[in-house]
Amino acid sequence: MKYILSFVLNGQPVDVLAEPTDTLLDVLREKLRVMSPKRGCDEGDCGACTVLLNGEPVRSCLTLALSVAGQEVMTVEGLSKNGKLHPLQRAFHEHYAAQCGFCTPGMILAAKALLDKNPHPTREEIVEAISGNLCRCGTYQEVLEAVQAVARGEYAEVKE
Amino acid sequence: MKKRGIGISCNTHPAGLKGGGDPSQALIRVKLDGTLDLVIGAVDIGQGCKTILRQIAAEELSVPLEAITLSNFDTDIGLMCTGTFASRVTFIDGNAVIRAARDLKDKIKRFVGSQLGVEPEQLEMADNRVFVRDNPEKGMSMAAIGAAANWGGAILVGTGAFTPGAGQDFDPETGKMTAIASLAFGACVAEVEVDTETGVVDVLKLVQVYEIGRAINPLLCKGQINGGSMMGISFALTENLFPYYPAVDFAPETFSDYILTTAADMPKEMIYDIVEVPHPNGPYGAKGFSEMTASAAPPAILSAIHDAIGVWITDYPATPEVILRALEAKSTS
Numbered sequence: 001m002k003y004i005l006s007f008v009l010n011g012q013p014v015d016v017l018a019e020p021t022d023t024l025l026d027v028l029r030e031k032l033r034v035m036s037p038k039r040g041c042d043e044g045d046c047g048a049c050t051v052l053l054n055g056e057p058v059r060s061c062l063t064l065a066l067s068v069a070g071q072e073v074m075t076v077e078g079l080s081k082n083g084k085l086h087p088l089q090r091a092f093h094e095h096y097a098a099q100c101g102f103c104t105p106g107m108i109l110a111a112k113a114l115l116d117k118n119p120h121p122t123r124e125e126i127v128e129a130i131s132g133n134l135c136r137c138g139t140y141q142e143v144l145e146a147v148q149a150v151a152r153g154e155y156a157e158v159k160e
Numbered sequence: 161m162k163k164r165g166i167g168i169s170c171n172t173h174p175a176g177l178k179g180g181g182d183p184s185q186a187l188i189r190v191k192l193d194g195t196l197d198l199v200i201g202a203v204d205i206g207q208g209c210k211t212i213l214r215q216i217a218a219e220e221l222s223v224p225l226e227a228i229t230l231s232n233f234d235t236d237i238g239l240m241c242t243g244t245f246a247s248r249v250t251f252i253d254g255n256a257v258i259r260a261a262r263d264l265k266d267k268i269k270r271f272v273g274s275q276l277g278v279e280p281e282q283l284e285m286a287d288n289r290v291f292v293r294d295n296p297e298k299g300m301s302m303a304a305i306g307a308a309a310n311w312g313g314a315i316l317v318g319t320g321a322f323t324p325g326a327g328q329d330f331d332p333e334t335g336k337m338t339a340i341a342s343l344a345f346g347a348c349v350a351e352v353e354v355d356t357e358t359g360v361v362d363v364l365k366l367v368q369v370y371e372i373g374r375a376i377n378p379l380l381c382k383g384q385i386n387g388g389s390m391m392g393i394s395f396a397l398t399e400n401l402f403p404y405y406p407a408v409d410f411a412p413e414t415f416s417d418y419i420l421t422t423a424a425d426m427p428k429e430m431i432y433d434i435v436e437v438p439h440p441n442g443p444y445g446a447k448g449f450s451e452m453t454a455s456a457a458p459p460a461i462l463s464a465i466h467d468a469i470g471v472w473i474t475d476y477p478a479t480p481e482v483i484l485r486a487l488e489a490k491s492t493s
């Protein structure tokens with residue numbers, strides 16, 4: 001049995017047909033073709049499927065799609081504005097904080113959730129915020145440096 | 161009780177198969193607008209070979225990096241590359257790209273020579289154009305060359321291939337051989353803290369130096385070193401496919417029992433340096449080195465554990481269980 005699921009995705013209202021067993025990750029990737037959340041393990045261990053649900057990082061592979069009805073979901077697709085990359089995206093790019101890139105969308109969103117609440121985190125707070133996201137390429141040091149650079153305001157100005 | 165120790169390791173790594181015989185090819189063509197397509201067979205798994213190989217082509221042909229599009233996505237029409245492994249792509253594909261670029265440069269000069277009525281030997285290539293050495297005003301921009309060649313029924317393509325020839329002068333008695341490809345060298349010092357109650361090992365600090373010939377892209381080298389370090393810490397302390405080998409019991413099935421390092425396992429201090437001694441056969445002297453960054457930390461960590469608690473762990477990984485058993489064996493012996 002399918003239900004109409006309505007929620008806000010990256011600021012836009014969407015309606016999509018979903019089954020009760022569909023996860024949010026299934027709906028985003030297979031139905032809405034939003035591809036930044038990655039299916040790394042599909043069981044909550046890796047963080048590659050991280051999205052923001054009302055600003056909080058959640059594992060979309062463990063979130064039942066119908067449970068997000070009426071709520072706000074954000075993926076990396078929603079970060080850039082008018083073709084301008086988000087400061088975190090620019091910082092990740094310039095610090096080489098993405099190698100294969102598989103963990104990167106989850107890392108960026110985990111970092112965004114942290115900075116939105118705590119714009120000047122300590123090293124320990126950043127490490128803690130991204131410690132649920134596995135990176136097989138081992139980019140942790142570069143991710144840390146990128147987030148620290150954003151926290152210092154180095155990417156505040158929007159580049160034309 | 162928490163006990164600290166320091167350990168050191170040294171390592172070396174060849175680029176590609178150490179007996180040679182692993183070729184790669186490259187092709188570069190001039191497009192209508194004078195920009196270039198670089199076609200290679202190597203796969204970029206995040207190490208950045210798409211950037212490095214474009215850098216090499218841009219350097220050889222004196223064109224901006226942005227003028228080069230790289231394609232490696234189609235195995236039907238793609239070129240031969242033995243593979244992305246053993247830190248071989250910068251070294252071997254890099255050499256292939258240099259050869260393809262030099263071949264293309266010759267062809268471009270011959271084409272421009274025929275257009276301008278001058279000998280190709282009189283021409284120079286710089287700043288995205290080709291011009292007469294003694295009369296720099298007289299020349300053609302790459303955009304003009306692209307248009308004239310492609311609309312004029314010509315095709316400007318350069319090709320290159322590189323292979324360290326297979327199995328040369330290998331002495332089976334001693335293993336002595338010429339380093340056909342390259343050998344990079346590294347050293348790593350680890351400082352650890354071992355908790356003798358829980359068996360947990362914390363890596364507090366890694367200091368590493370790599371001699372890599374030439375860092376064509378220092379930022380990418382940094383990523384390889386820090387990323388490899390995290391893999392090395394994983395190998396040394398947590399990752400284990402068969403914890404009771406040869407028995408297969410308790411073999412991990414998910415990431416919650418096959419443990420990778422996370423950001424929380426990062427040493428507070430990760431210090432590295434790069435030493436450049438150009439290799440005679442390397443592209444601009446570069447050697448391959450990435451893979452050795454993952455094998456440097458484990459022996460340094462195990463030596464540091466020995467320094468801390470006086471036991472040698474000879475099998476990776478040194479999990480808390482392994483540490484506690486070793487401590488127990490030591491105290492009962």
Ligand code: FES
Nearest residue numbers: 040041042047061
């Ligand atoms: S795919 Fe959701 S945590 Fe791995």
Ligand code: FES
Nearest residue numbers: 099103135136137
């Ligand atoms: S960049 Fe490859 S997994 Fe993180």
